[in-house]
Amino acid sequence: QVQLQESGPGVVKSSETLSLTCTVSGYSISSDSDYYWGWIRQPPGKGLEWIGNIYHSENTYLNPSLKSRVTISVDTSKNQFSLKVSSVTAADTAVYYCARVGGEMSTIADWGQGTLVTVSS
Amino acid sequence: QSALTQPPSASGSPRQSVTISCTGTSSDVGGYNYVSWYQQHPGKVPKLMIYEVSKRPSGVPDRFSGSKSGNTASLTVSGLQAEDEADYYCSSYAGSNNLLFGGGTKLTVL
Numbered sequence: 001q002v003q004l005q006e007s008g009p010g011v012v013k014s015s016e017t018l019s020l021t022c023t024v025s026g027y028s029i030s031s032d033s034d035y036y037w038g039w040i041r042q043p044p045g046k047g048l049e050w051i052g053n054i055y056h057s058e059n060t061y062l063n064p065s066l067k068s069r070v071t072i073s074v075d076t077s078k079n080q081f082s083l084k085v086s087s088v089t090a091a092d093t094a095v096y097y098c099a100r101v102g103g104e105m106s107t108i109a110d111w112g113q114g115t116l117v118t119v120s121s
Numbered sequence: 122q123s124a125l126t127q128p129p130s131a132s133g134s135p136r137q138s139v140t141i142s143c144t145g146t147s148s149d150v151g152g153y154n155y156v157s158w159y160q161q162h163p164g165k166v167p168k169l170m171i172y173e174v175s176k177r178p179s180g181v182p183d184r185f186s187g188s189k190s191g192n193t194a195s196l197t198v199s200g201l202q203a204e205d206e207a208d209y210y211c212s213s214y215a216g217s218n219n220l221l222f223g224g225g226t227k228l229t230v231l
Binding site: 040047048049050053061063064097103104105106107108109111112113114 | 155169218219221224225
């Protein structure tokens with residue numbers, strides 16, 4: 001049973017970089033499988049937005065609307081993957097979820113609990 | 122790329138059926154059989170209810186079913202129960218390694 005847990009600061013100042021880590025247990029992210037490891041966010045009271053995925057530790061696929069500000073990376077030694085969003089504004093305030101993604105990067109069966117990140121001025 | 126289009130709300134009485142639509146384009150919903158549906162109760166993590174248009178994960182009641190016609194996918198909840206009241210989101214693979222979500226539909230059980 002895979003489990004995912006997000007961690008990182010709950011408050012980030014405007015114009016700075018948001019950094020989150022997802023720790024995976026019960027499954028090795030370096031295993032040769034068809035799973036992607038991804039990030040999704042949800043602003044308060046709004047819908048879900050796909051941020052991006054990483055595949056086989058090196059291939060990243062990013063939402064075109066966020067691509068210029070987002071980096072996703074993997075640390076296989078710690079069984080973790082990370083998200084960085086640069087130059088944040090209030091619009092980046094959201095609950096951030098990490099997830100294991102299957103099925104042509106379209107099936108999200110396993111989610112972290114989510115972490116609220118607030119961008120302060 | 123634009124979000125998939127869902128009605129903001131839907132409702133039905135207990136034991137009735139309700140269908141929620143998810144409209145995209147031939148570049149996403151219409152072009153791939155990779156549509157998923159998620160249920161989200163307030164303050165909770167989204168839960169996968171349907172994947173690859175019509176497949177149900179283990180543990181999801183067969184009251185939930187999915188289908189697709191052209192550029193529109195649909196989620197049908199039969200035999201509505203009080204616990205089905207939640208937000209529902211569709212998603213679709215959109216080619217070029219992109220994923221789109223719908224804006225969400227709030228389902229109310231009257």
